[in-house]
Amino acid sequence: QQPVQSPQAVILREGEDAVINCSSSKALYSVHWYRQKHGEAPVFLMILLKGGEQKGHDKISASFNEKKQQSSLYLTASQLSYSGTYFCGTVPSGNTGKLIFGQGTTLQVKP
């Protein structure tokens, strides 16, 4: 079953912050985050393993709460280049090969 992402769409001005949430009904081993530009393949952002870690690079970070089976992606001081569709991918505990993605969150950053 696909993880559920929220919101479905976000419109921001440059410099504003955004949070994208990902929730699963299954116990998770790991969560992946990807960004896709129109007409291109998804590109990896980061992976979080169970253990409640938080990761980040540049102004994009993420957290993973394994007890709640939830992850959040934080985009701070957004830039025009952040526009695209963001996908979370989940790997269930006990089956480390089955990578399932959510329905995506479309982010539009305006000048």
Next chain:
Amino acid sequence: DAGITQSPRHKVTETGTPVTLRCHQTENHRYMYWYRQDPGHGLRLIHYSYGVKDTDKGEVSDGYSVSRSKTEDFLLTLESATSSQTSVYFCATWELRNTEAFFGQGTRLTVV
């Protein structure tokens, strides 16, 4: 860049005809996946493979079959294409639990 090649990149086919999409990797990754992408549905898993001749169903496997006879190749077959299978198909590969998955460039399939 990871060496993942999908072929063909574009295809138009008629309803009822068989279609095979190919995914070729040069990374020697263990796991390979086929997803379809449709507006509002994100990336939905069709089938995946965890080794040569080892495959399993995803969420939307009806009407699709796969084969993996070599580590580097993962084939997706639509036995009798239908208009509902018009979509963009992505192949992906993955090796380890704590590393990224890599995507091919996608195949746009239109069934008329």
